[in-house]
Structures are given as C-alpha cells and as structure tokens.
Amino acid sequence: MKLALSFAVLAACAFGQVTYTREISRVFQEKCQGCHREGDIGPFVLDSYEAAMTWGEDIQRVIETKQMPPWKPVAGHGEFQNNFGLSDEQRDLILNWYRGGAPEGDARDLPEPTAQTGEFQLGDPDVVLTMPQTYSLNRRGDIYRCFVIPTDFGVDRYTDAIQVVPGNRQVVHHVILYLDTSGKARQMDGKDGNPGYDCFGGPGDGIPLTLSSMAGGWVPGTRAARLPEGVGTLLPKGVDVIMQVHYYPGGRTQQEDQTKVGLYFSKQEVNKRLVYLPVVNTSFRIPAGAESYDVVANFPIPPLFDATAFLVAPHMHLLGTKFKLEKLKPNGTTESLIYVDDWDFNWQGFYKYQQPIRLNAFDRLRATCTFNNSEKNPKNPSNPLKVVRWGEGTEDEMCLGFLGVTFDRENIIPFNMPIAF
Ligand code: HEC
Structure with missing residues (x-):
C-alpha cells in the first residue's frame, strides 16, 4: 500500500x-x-x-x-x-x-481492472455449508438473524481458512460464525415459522460463549486468508455452525438470501488451535443520560498462558462510541493493539495483524469502551433513557474485545471455559 x-x-x-x-x-x-x-x-x-x-x-x-x-x-x-x-x-x-x-x-495510464475472483478466493473449499433454506427478508429495517447449519463430520476437524460467501451481497452486511455443541441452537431454529431465530449481540439466549465458540466473521471488503502453518480452528465432531447474519435491506424490498461458508481443512498437522480470547467486562452499569461513560475491562495473562494474537475483533452495541485495546507490560510500557474512535455496530471487523502480537505471562490487556447513553446519541434505542447493563439484546450493551490467539502451552488450556454467561 x-x-x-x-x-x-x-x-x-x-x-x-x-x-x-x-x-x-x-x-x-x-x-x-x-x-x-x-x-x-x-x-x-x-x-x-x-x-x-x-x-x-x-x-x-x-x-x-x-x-x-x-x-x-x-x-x-x-x-x-x-x-x-x-x-x-x-x-x-x-x-x-x-x-x-x-x-x-x-x-x-489506466490500471488493469481488478480480476474478479470466483466466489471462493482460495479455490474450491473442502466443504461448503449452506443455509438450509432461503431466507426471505419480510421486515423493514435491520434484521439480525441466526441460522443453524449442522455438520456431520464423523471426527474432529481443523480448518485453516473459512470463507463466507454472502448469498445476496446487496443486503448481507455482516456475518459472525459461532459454534454450538450444546444443541440449544437447533431447538430455537424455526420456532417463529421462518428459518433460524432472531439474535443480536451474540449466538442467542442461553448458548454458552466459551473460548472456543467463535469461528470468525465477515464484513464487506474482507478477503479470505489462511492461518499460519500449524494453526487451525477446531470444528468438534457433530458441531452446529451458527451463522449470525445482519441484513441491511435499506430501500431494497423483496430480497432473498442463502449465504454459505466454505471450509478449508488443514492439510498439515495442527499443533496450535486458534481461539478467541475475550477481554471483557460484564458487570458495568451505564447511567441513563451519560454522554461519555468509560467501561474498562482487564485481562492479565496468567503464568503459563503465554500466547500469540493474530487478529482482533472489538464488540459493543449501539451506545458504543470508542473502543481501545492496549497491552500493558510489567515494565510499564503500553502498546496500542487497536483504537476505533467512531464505533459503528454495523461495521464490525475482524482485523488481522500484519505481524502477530506476542502476549506474555504478566502482560495485562486492557480494553476501554466508551458509551453515549444520552438522547444526543441518535442510535440510542431506549426511550425513555435507562440504566444499561451487559446483555445480548438491542437495548443491552457489551464491552468485549476478542483476540484470536494461540497458546504456547496448548495442553493446559480449559477451552470450554465459559467466558461471559
Ligand atoms: C467495505 C465496503 C465499502 C468500501 C470499501 C467503500 N464503501 Fe462506499 N458505501 C458502502 C455502503 C454499504 C454504502 C451505503 C451506505 C452506508 O452503508 O453508509 C456506501 C455508500 C457510499 C456513498 C454514498 C453515501 C451517501 O451518503 O450518499 C459514497 C459517495 C461512497 N460510498 C463512496 C465511497 C468511496 C469514494 C470509497 C473509497 C474511498 C468507498 N465508498 C469505499 C460500502 C463501502
């Protein structure tokens, strides 16, 4: 560049x-x-x-x-x-x-036109998971919907790349992939007569969010890329993939979508599993009317949990205005890992680092989320204003920074440890 x-x-x-x-x-x-x-x-x-x-x-x-x-x-x-x-x-x-x-x-002097790549930028995937049915957008305004796609691999599988291909690029605004081994997503699927179920800030009520329950995401402009050699995302045997899709129909009516996900299985041996480390605060209380309220989340890297970070994904809802993630080293120096100064829920990214970031034991990760819970925030969904706490709903908030990491010492990691709920 x-x-x-x-x-x-x-x-x-x-x-x-x-x-x-x-x-x-x-x-x-x-x-x-x-x-x-x-x-x-x-x-x-x-x-x-x-x-x-x-x-x-x-x-x-x-x-x-x-x-x-x-x-x-x-x-x-x-x-x-x-x-x-x-x-x-x-x-x-x-x-x-x-x-x-x-x-x-x-x-x-004109440049060569950009080559239009096929649907899948990394060639044919090993498996394509497609939304089981077409979804018809029958509501106006933004729609946040989770679709459940079963996998039937008889064994655990590692992927080194996952690419989302929006079915209808004009209306698919972002996609976040979660993994569910609890079977709860299946139970919610289709209950309201349409494929999937409504979900906003996570995989859906009651579905545990753990270190290993995210599998990446997509926003327009994202390019598919392989993980470094030896690093993979585990899809446990029998897992259901939850595809959370944000539809942004704008003035477009009568739209349909059937988004799919291409999985590329790791061809080399995987000795490092990519998981999403949350830097999270779930116990805040944003006063009604506060124009600029900071919530801080800390995550000290415990002894033996030395890690490498490959990507970062900030997450807040509609009251969020700024998000900062820093690494504080024991010697007092601070490194900024990402700063977003005009947060927009509708442009959430999974940002991949040029160079992986080292996280050593005793480093401290600190996220600072700034919220505007006043009537001056045009996106504020609450009227009248109210105190806002952690939750999955449109009127709740989150202060959460995901770092896609591998741990140096894999064997001691409690991958199914719940992180937030
Ligand atoms: C990641 C996708 C993306 C990229 C990259 C992007 N745009 Fe857009 N652009 C959109 C979308 C989606 C809209 C529709 C309105 C919205 O969501 O803000 C839009 C709307 C616009 C509009 C109309 C906005 C209005 O208020 O009338 C203009 C002009 C525009 N883009 C110019 C650009 C230019 C110039 C660039 C590059 C310098 C660019 N865009 C890069 C996605 C993108």
Missing part, C-alpha cells in the same frame, strides 16, 4: 498534474471497489471516470467526513492486513483532484 501511494505521489510530482487515469483510479480500485463493484453492497459501481464524476459531490462529502471508506481502526494503533482505509495523503489527493477540476488524463 505504501508503495502504491508513493508511486502516486511521485508520479504526480513528475508529471505535474494528478489525473483520474493515473492516480485516482488506482486509489478507488484499492480502497473502494471491494464494495463499490457490480452486485456488491456499495450503492453504485465506482470503476470509471464517468462514475467518479456522477458521484463526485457525494464522494467528496463522504471522504471529507470520513464516512467512507468504512475502515474503523485509527492509524498508528496496530498494523492490519487488507487495510482499505484512506491515508490523509490519499484523502487530500482525491479532494485536491476534484477541487482542481478533476482532469481525466490519458486512457493509456
């Missing part, structure tokens, strides 16, 4: 003028087309000079307000793969180009 940018800047200096064909098209390709392409979630396709002009005013507005692209981690707090955020230089480059009359440039 840095290379592409310096190329753009160099080129601009060398040739005097920034053009669409030389610089701007390349930035749009890298940072926008993950979503603004045919059939995807972006409301228009941004792959030509004409589109850049037609949408010019909107593009300038959303880039200025940083509403687009919806990349949440603030620069300087963790380095992530597949970063589709704009740097300040890229933002200025685009805005100055528009202000300077938006010259098109020479068509010979």
Whole structure:
C-alpha cells in the first residue's frame, strides 16, 4: 500500500498534474471497489471516470467526513492486513483532484481492472455449508438473524481458512460464525415459522460463549486468508455452525438470501488451535443520560498462558462510541493493539495483524469502551433513557474485545471455559 501511494505521489510530482487515469483510479480500485463493484453492497459501481464524476459531490462529502471508506481502526494503533482505509495523503489527493477540476488524463495510464475472483478466493473449499433454506427478508429495517447449519463430520476437524460467501451481497452486511455443541441452537431454529431465530449481540439466549465458540466473521471488503502453518480452528465432531447474519435491506424490498461458508481443512498437522480470547467486562452499569461513560475491562495473562494474537475483533452495541485495546507490560510500557474512535455496530471487523502480537505471562490487556447513553446519541434505542447493563439484546450493551490467539502451552488450556454467561 505504501508503495502504491508513493508511486502516486511521485508520479504526480513528475508529471505535474494528478489525473483520474493515473492516480485516482488506482486509489478507488484499492480502497473502494471491494464494495463499490457490480452486485456488491456499495450503492453504485465506482470503476470509471464517468462514475467518479456522477458521484463526485457525494464522494467528496463522504471522504471529507470520513464516512467512507468504512475502515474503523485509527492509524498508528496496530498494523492490519487488507487495510482499505484512506491515508490523509490519499484523502487530500482525491479532494485536491476534484477541487482542481478533476482532469481525466490519458486512457493509456489506466490500471488493469481488478480480476474478479470466483466466489471462493482460495479455490474450491473442502466443504461448503449452506443455509438450509432461503431466507426471505419480510421486515423493514435491520434484521439480525441466526441460522443453524449442522455438520456431520464423523471426527474432529481443523480448518485453516473459512470463507463466507454472502448469498445476496446487496443486503448481507455482516456475518459472525459461532459454534454450538450444546444443541440449544437447533431447538430455537424455526420456532417463529421462518428459518433460524432472531439474535443480536451474540449466538442467542442461553448458548454458552466459551473460548472456543467463535469461528470468525465477515464484513464487506474482507478477503479470505489462511492461518499460519500449524494453526487451525477446531470444528468438534457433530458441531452446529451458527451463522449470525445482519441484513441491511435499506430501500431494497423483496430480497432473498442463502449465504454459505466454505471450509478449508488443514492439510498439515495442527499443533496450535486458534481461539478467541475475550477481554471483557460484564458487570458495568451505564447511567441513563451519560454522554461519555468509560467501561474498562482487564485481562492479565496468567503464568503459563503465554500466547500469540493474530487478529482482533472489538464488540459493543449501539451506545458504543470508542473502543481501545492496549497491552500493558510489567515494565510499564503500553502498546496500542487497536483504537476505533467512531464505533459503528454495523461495521464490525475482524482485523488481522500484519505481524502477530506476542502476549506474555504478566502482560495485562486492557480494553476501554466508551458509551453515549444520552438522547444526543441518535442510535440510542431506549426511550425513555435507562440504566444499561451487559446483555445480548438491542437495548443491552457489551464491552468485549476478542483476540484470536494461540497458546504456547496448548495442553493446559480449559477451552470450554465459559467466558461471559
Ligand atoms: C467495505 C465496503 C465499502 C468500501 C470499501 C467503500 N464503501 Fe462506499 N458505501 C458502502 C455502503 C454499504 C454504502 C451505503 C451506505 C452506508 O452503508 O453508509 C456506501 C455508500 C457510499 C456513498 C454514498 C453515501 C451517501 O451518503 O450518499 C459514497 C459517495 C461512497 N460510498 C463512496 C465511497 C468511496 C469514494 C470509497 C473509497 C474511498 C468507498 N465508498 C469505499 C460500502 C463501502
């Protein structure tokens, strides 16, 4: 990314003028087309000079307000793969180009169009799990629905990649995968006459959340990637995969979806199991009317629990405004692992680190969740205002940072330890 940018800047200096064909098209390709392409979630396709002009005013507005692209981690707090955020230089480059009359440039300078990969970016998966039935979106507004997909592998299986393929990219906004070995999800499935069941901030009421009950997630713009060699996600024999889907129909009516998940089984021996370590506080109380209320969660790494973190996924609900996760070392130094300063429940990411993060015994992980429980928060679902505590519902909150980790000493880990409920 840095290379592409310096190329753009160099080129601009060398040739005097920034053009669409030389610089701007390349930035749009890298940072926008993950979503603004045919059939995807972006409301228009941004792959030509004409589109850049037609949408010019909107593009300038959303880039200025940083509403687009919806990349949440603030620069300087963790380095992530597949970063589709704009740097300040890229933002200025685009805005100055528009202000300077938006010259098109020479068509010979255009980049190669991005290859449209097939459905599965890593080739054919070993197994594809598909929602058992099509789901018809028969309600307006956001829908959060859990679908239960049984597996019938006769043995425990490890995967080194899992890729979600939205059935209907125009309405599928995010997907979170949970694993259920309790059989409770099956019991809730279809009770209201439609496939699945409603769920908001987790896998559903009464389904235990443990170190090993998450299996990743997907938001638009995510690219599939394999875990490092020797690391795998365990799908225990007979497990049910719960696919939590957030549908964002907007003005689109009469939509149907059948999302699927491709599983890639580990071909090498797995000696490290990826689990989701929660940095969580479940006993807070956010006063009614509080405009900026911090909840802090601590997780001291116990002796012998030295670990390596590969990814991070912050989680709060509608009152959340900021999320910070830090590593505090015994020598007093602090490392920022992620900082999101305009939290949006609808753009939850699973952010993969460029370089894995070491977590040593006696390091302390500290999450700081900031909430706005006042009437000034347009997303506040409670009217009248009320005290808000931990829970799965739309009007409850969570302060939870998941780190996807492996433990150095696997054999001592209580993987089924409940973490929150
Ligand atoms: C991760 C997916 C994603 C990426 C990347 C993305 N967009 Fe969007 N964009 C959306 C979605 C979804 C919407 C619909 C409205 C919303 O959800 O905010 C949207 C809406 C817009 C709008 C209309 C917003 C309005 O208020 O009218 C503009 C303009 C826009 N995007 C420009 C861009 C530009 C320019 C880039 C790259 C610099 C970009 N987007 C990158 C998903 C994306």
